[in-house]
Amino acid sequence: MLNLASDLRSRVEAALEHRIPHALTPIQRTTPELMPTGIGSVDTLTGGIPLGCLTEICGTESSGRTSVLMAIIAQSMRRGEICALVDASDAFDPQSATNAGVELEKLLWVRCGRVNLDDSTRSARIESALKCTDLLLQAGGFGLVVLDLADTPVSAARRIPLTTWFRFRRAVEHTKTALVVLEEQPHAKSCASLVMEFTVAQSTWTEAAEQRGTIIGVHGDALEGVSFRVTSQGVAVPFERPASSFETPQRWNTPRLLSAMHVHLQVMRSRGLREMQKFPAQSERVHSQLLSCSASEPLAGLEA
C-alpha cells in the first residue's frame, strides 16, 4: 500500500514537473546560519541573529535596544560585512556608534526624517523608509540591513501592511543578509524568525570616582575633586555655578554619573532557529533573563 502511494505520488509529481516542481514533496526548511551578537547572554538565549531572516528588536525608550543593535552592527562589521541602516526618524548617533565598535565607513546611513512630525509627514517618512529598505534588500550584498522604526509611534507602525513584512522576508530568504527591525512593539507577526523584547529594569548611578573609564583628566587639586569628564564628544567640566570660562573648572556639585542601564530581555519568537530545542515549546516561548547594560562598560559582563 505504501509503495503504491509513493509510486502514485512520484507519477503525479512527474506529470506536474513542468508546471509545479516537487508538487507533493514538502519543501525542506534549512536551518539559518546564526551571527553572534557579541553579547554573551543574548547569544546564549537566542543563538544569535539568523541570516536570511527577519529579526525584530522591540522595546520602549531607554530599554537598551539601540545599544544591542549597535553591538550587532559592530559584530557584523567585524566579519567584514557592509551594513545599511535605514533611519526612519534620523536618530542615529555616529559618535556613540563608533564607541560601540561600528566602523562608520562600512555603514550606509539612510536618513529619512525627524521625530517631531505630524501624522501625514510621519507616514510619508515611514513609507520612504520602507521603500529604501526594499531597494537595499533588492540590491543585495549587505551583511545586515537595519530598519529603525524605534521612534515611530505604535499606531503608525501598526499600519504597515503585513504584505510588506512578507516581502521583506522573501527578499532576504536564501541570502546571507540579516534584516533587523528596531521598533517599540513587534509587528511582523509570523514573518519574523526572531523577536527580542527589551524592557527597562533600572539604571545605576555611581560615584564619579569609580568611573575611571570615563573620567580621565584631573585638573587642579585632585583631592578637592575637581575633575574633567573627558568624553569623545569633548571635555566637560563639572561645576557648582556657571563657570565664566572653560579654563576655570569649578568644584563638583553632583559627584554622580550614569553608569549602567539594566534591562530585561524576552525572546518572544524563535522560529526555525538552531537553538529552538533549548526551549520547551516547539515554536514560540517566552523566556526572560536579566541583562545588564552598563553606560561606561556596557554588556562587558555579558560577553562570553
Added chain:
Amino acid sequence: MFACIYVPDFPAQALTRVSPELRDQAIAVLDGTPPLLTVIAANPRARDMGIQVSMTKLHAEACAGLQLLRRSLLQEAAAHDALLDSASSFSPRVEDTQLRTPGSHLPGDTIILDISGLNRLLGSAAKIAHEIFSAVSKMGLIANVAIADNPDAAMHLARGFLGVTVAAPGTEARRLATLPVTLLGAAPAMLETLESWGIHDFGSLAALPEVALSQRLGQEGLRLQKLACGSTRRTLVPAEMPLKFEETFELEDALELLEPLAFLLNRMLEQICARLLARSLAANEMRLALELTGYEDQSAAEQEARKTAYERTFQFPVPMQDCRTFLKLLQLDLAAHPPGGPVKKILLAAKAVPPRFAQSGLFLPQGPAPERLELTLARIRGIVGDERVGSPELLDTHAPEGFRMRSFHSNNSTSKGAKDVTPGSVRGSSRTAMRIFRPPLQTKVQLKQGMPSRLFLHGQRHQVTAAAGPWRRSGGWWTEHGWTRDEWDLELRTNETSPVLVRVYRDLTSAKWFVEGSFD
C-alpha cells in the same frame, strides 16, 4: 600591409550615427552661409532621388520626401574620434589623414593603419578587413575598408570601391586601373590637363611614358603616376590621439520632456561605451551639459534670452562600462534635478580611466555589486534627498553633531577588510547608544537647589528621579557657530511609563533648555 578605412558621405553618416532612424530616409546635408546653402553630402537614398553634391538648397527642396539637415561639425568630430578609436583597437600605428592635409580643420573621413603582423592574431587579410569593417559598423558608421601593400594604394582602393577590398601584393596597379583620376586629389589645373589628354582613369595615367610625362607635368605628374600605379613607398605618420570621449547632439527642435531626452542619451552613451570598449577603458566620471532655450510659444528674442547652460557631473565610485547603468543614473539624476527648460543641445563627456580589477579575497564576504549599489543609492537619493544618504564621518571637533555625510563606496569599505575595533576602545567613552533628537526638543525644566527636579516634554510632566551634571561644553566662540552649554543626564519618570534616561542641556546663550537625546 596597410588598411584604410574610408567613410563615404561622412557629414551625413556623422548625423545618422546618433540618429539611426534617419538611415531609412533620404537625407542631404547642407552647409554654407544662408541663403547660399549647398548640399555637401547625401546618403544613397537621396542620391537615388537625384540629389548631388553642390546642389543648392532650393534645388534640393524640390525633391519630395528629402530631409535636409544642417552640417554639424561637433558630431563629425565625434564620429571622427570614434573612427580613430575603432582603428586603435587593431593597431597602435594609425594615421589620421586630416592631420596630413595642411590647413584642414574639418574632421577627416579616412584613417590608415599599419596592420603588419596582425595576420598572426586574426588570420588572412580578408578576415582582418572584415573585422575592421565590423568594428567600424559597431560605431554606427558604414565604411569602405581596403587592404594593400602601401598606404596610398589602400586609401585609393577604399575611396574607390564599396565594402571590403583586398589587393594582394603586386596586383595594386590592376585593381586601381578602373578608378577615376579625380580620386588622386590633384590640383584642378592638373586634372583639367589630364581631362584634355583623355586620361580619365588610373590605368590610362599609369600607361603614359614616364619621361614624356615628366617633361610636360614635372615631378607632380610623376607623383600622380606612381599613385595611379600603386607603387609609392612612404612611412606612416602615426597620430597621437587624445583620450577624449565626447558625444554632442544638436537638435533641430528643442526637447521638453525627459523621456525623449533619455532616448537620445541612450544612443550617445552606446557610442561612448563602444568607444571605451574599443580602447579597453572605462569611465569613472560623466559630464552632461545641456543647452537650454525658451519654449516654442515664446518669441525668438525671448528664446534667446532664456538660453542657459545646464551641467551635471557624475562621479562613479568604480570605473564602469555598462551603458544601461550610465543611462539609469542619468535618468534618476535628471528626474531629481530636471533642466529648467527645453533642451537644444546635448553634450556628454566621459572621463576615461583603466577598468577596475576585481580581486577580492577568497574568504571575504561578497559586498554589493558596485554598479547595482550605485543605482540603488541614486534611487534612494531620489526618495530622501542628496545629502541624506551616505556614510557618516566624524569631524575633528567637539561641537554637537560633529560629523558630516560623505558618499558611500562599497569598494573602499571592503578593500580595507575587517578591522578589529574593540568596542569602547575610545578612551573614556561611553558605549551606551544614544538616540539623538534632530533638532533638539525644547523643554522646560524646574530646578530645585540648582538641580533639575521636573521636566516638561510633549505636554507631559516628568519627575527627575536621578541626575548627573552639569557638565559644561563650549567651543567655537571665535566663529559665528560657537556653542556653550551645561549638560545633564537625567532619569525621568511618570506615573504610567517606565523610566527614561535622557540628556538635556541648557544653552547658555539663549538660556533655554533642550533635550538632546535619550540613552537607549
